[in-house]
Amino acid sequence: MRSFDVKQMLLEKDILLEAGTNELEVLVFSLDGRPYGINVAKVREVISPPTVHRMPSSHESVEGAFRLRDRVIPLINLARFLGMESSVAPKDSRIVVTEFNSVLNSFRVDDVRRIYRVSWDHIEPLPSIPEFSDTPITAVTRIDDVITPMLDFEMIVDRIHAFSGLRPEITPVTDAGHRQGRHIAIAEDSVTVQQLISDTLTTAGYENVVIFNNGLSLWEWLEAQAADGPETLSDRIDVVIADIEMPRMDGLHLTKRVREHPVLGGLPIIIFSSLITPDNLKKGKSVGATMQISKPELFHVVTILDDLLSGRVAEEEARATSSMPARSG
Known part of the structure; x- marks a missing residue:
């Protein structure tokens, strides 16, 4: 299983960010020929396709799970979740392993392009209108003169797993x-x-x-x-x-x-x-x-x-x- 450690690559290129610079690194990947972005801070590594074990009664976008250094990680087919078609054979795809909310997940994408440093000034939120309330995109930016959506991976994981650990029991109070x-x-x-x-x-x-x-x-x-x-x-x-x-x-x-x-x-x-x-x-x-x-x-x-x-x-x-x-x- 071939992989590369994104954080190590950033260290080698000396582009890790200091606090308060209002910048981020964006890992750009593709689905059906279109670019999408994810904050590098959410990415653990990128690997070639592993052997996947199917999981019964799982969400239609979950292909199964695989083992990576003694951790069992679910694999989500991102194109399938978004209602898109993949433009490459599964063996030629890439797996983006993420870690956020203290949980590991992984996403199959067609290809991983490269990492870009971007100012948050150049990232625009979606308009706060009802038509966009269910869209798993938090913002858009322009990279190499191409509009690149930033996917809302928290929304995606929350929808797939139904219970993500974010939803507490909310008990109304009488004396507030x-x-x-x-x-x-x-x-x-x-x-x-x-x-x-x-x-x-x-x-x-x-x-x-x-x-x-x-x-x-x-x-x-x-x-x-x-x-x-x-x-x-x-x-x-x-x-x-x-x-x-x-x-x-x-x-x-x-x-x-x-x-x-x-x-x-x-x-x-x-x-x-x-x-x-x-x-x-x-x-x-x-x-x-x-x-x-x-x-x-x-x-x-x-x-x-x-x-x-x-x-x-x-x-x-x-x-x-x-x-x-x-x-x-």
């Missing part, structure tokens, strides 16, 4: 008076995750929740809230929750800009991402994130908000205890 007056702003580009976190917070009693599908829109909104100075800021915003990878401005760059702002600088910021790795934990701390949690830990968000906003956990203590969940899957 201490939460109702709080204001929370969220930046998250995945429609699936937007709905999950919104349902979780509003059911828990956090009713004043505003959601943006990219980091730049949230940043511009925050600047507007700070325009009248620190005296009125607490009446408008109490905490920010931000994904890492987002169009226009990523969560790390957003955090850096908030910390540098004379009025917004003390605002608690929770990084809520599928990419909470040891490396990203360091990056988050370096730009001043208050807390960093992985998306499968969604059930912790309400408790963390309660502790932060009640003062039970001080800002400095919260930063010191930011942690990554144990690896699973």
Whole structure:
């Protein structure tokens, strides 16, 4: 089984990113001759087609599973999921092995082209209209003068597995008076995750929740809230929750800009991402994130908000205890 380690290739080319640069590396692959992109931070490696063992009663897009260094990994036929035809024979395809939300998955694609460094400024979110609500695409960019969609792999995995570990039991509360007056702003580009976190917070009693599908829109909104100075800021915003990878401005760059702002600088910021790795934990701390949690830990968000906003956990203590969940899957 021939493979190449994407992270090692980046190290050799010396193109790994520093925190807060508002850039990402995009692995471009093809399906039926068309280019698509995935954030390299989600990619473990790319391998040639392995021997696959079929799994009964699985989703029609799941070809089966294979073993890779003592890990059993499901294989998803990406073209089949998207209702497309593959343009190559299975033996000539490539398998993109991913790791996000602390879980390994893999996707069969026709070909892998190369890695590009792209500024989030050049990645545009899809319009927030009902027609695009079920589209497994978070954004589009232009690479080598060709429009390249960025697929929403979190939505794809969530739909295929039905239970992805993201969906907590949401229990309505009867006494949420201490939460109702709080204001929370969220930046998250995945429609699936937007709905999950919104349902979780509003059911828990956090009713004043505003959601943006990219980091730049949230940043511009925050600047507007700070325009009248620190005296009125607490009446408008109490905490920010931000994904890492987002169009226009990523969560790390957003955090850096908030910390540098004379009025917004003390605002608690929770990084809520599928990419909470040891490396990203360091990056988050370096730009001043208050807390960093992985998306499968969604059930912790309400408790963390309660502790932060009640003062039970001080800002400095919260930063010191930011942690990554144990690896699973």
